[in-house]
Amino acid sequence: MSVQVGGVGPGAALGGIGDEGWCEGRAAAAAEALLVALGVSLEGEHRRGTPLRLVRALREMLTPPRFDPTCFDNAEGYDELVAVEAVPFFSLCEHHVLPFVGTATVAYVPGQRIVGLSKLAWVVQSFARGLQVQERMTAQIADWLMEQLEPRGVGVRLRAEHLCMSLRGARATGAITSTSACRGVIAQESVRREEWLRLLSHMPG
Ligand SMILES: Nc1nc2c(ncn2[C@@H]2O[C@H](COP(=O)(O)OP(=O)(O)OP(=O)(O)O)[C@@H](O)[C@H]2O)c(=O)[nH]1
Numbered sequence: 001m002s003v004q005v006g007g008v009g010p011g012a013a014l015g016g017i018g019d020e021g022w023c024e025g026r027a028a029a030a031a032e033a034l035l036v037a038l039g040v041s042l043e044g045e046h047r048r049g050t051p052l053r054l055v056r057a058l059r060e061m062l063t064p065p066r067f068d069p070t071c072f073d074n075a076e077g078y079d080e081l082v083a084v085e086a087v088p089f090f091s092l093c094e095h096h097v098l099p100f101v102g103t104a105t106v107a108y109v110p111g112q113r114i115v116g117l118s119k120l121a122w123v124v125q126s127f128a129r130g131l132q133v134q135e136r137m138t139a140q141i142a143d144w145l146m147e148q149l150e151p152r153g154v155g156v157r158l159r160a161e162h163l164c165m166s167l168r169g170a171r172a173t174g175a176i177t178s179t180s181a182c183r184g185v186i187a188q189e190s191v192r193r194e195e196w197l198r199l200l201s202h203m204p205g
């Protein structure tokens with residue numbers, strides 16, 4: 001079964017977009033009007049197609065990918081942390097529509113099923129598409145994994161640079177925002193929680 005998280009369905013209301021209301025021509029005309037209103041000239045070979053390119057780029061960055069959340073039987077009864085570290089992602093902050101760029105660490109303690117490892121990266125990419133708030137994205141990944149895998153616990157940590165506060169405004173270039181979410185045994189059991197925190201402390205950066 002193919003799923004699209006953060007896109008159609010409840011996720012669409014959170015910033016990810018579906019096909020409803022989408023009209024490339026109307027969006028390109030609006031982009032042209034915006035650029036002209038900002039005082040940008042659209043004369044010349046390079047700029048003629050800029051409104052349409054802007055629209056297509058935004059559309060691409062706002063559309064969540066589809067993926068199959070393949071799971072397998074936990075035949076060996078694996079009961080330790082499974083972690084994928086340094087998953088690169090970018091998203092668009094919903095306040096300025098500027099990128100925030102960073103890495104995710106996603107971990108879980110399996111229950112009856114183990115998930116295909118790439119799916120831990122897919123779910124990050126999927127919730128990154130759309131207009132986002134880093135705290136919400138972190139919680140959405142954790143909650144989605146709890147729901148889909150029915151694991152014993154989940155831990156998610158995102159570290160990202162928000163270009164809206166590094167390229168403009170406060171100009172805090174290089175400042176990193178760190179957010180985390182723990183569910184199940186990683187939130188409740190001190191041994192699991194310490195293991196999770198130890199893993200994070202070994203992460204570069
Ligand atoms: N909590 C949170 N805040 C965010 C995120 N992305 C951007 N922001 C902040 O959203 C806030 C929007 O504040 P405003 O004061 O309305 O925006 P602004 O006038 O452009 O403010 P400055 O960015 O400080 O120049 C800023 O402080 C941003 O840094 C996020 O993922 N989480």
Ligand SMILES: [Zn+2]
Pocket residue numbers: 093094095096097098162164165
């Ligand atoms: Zn912003």
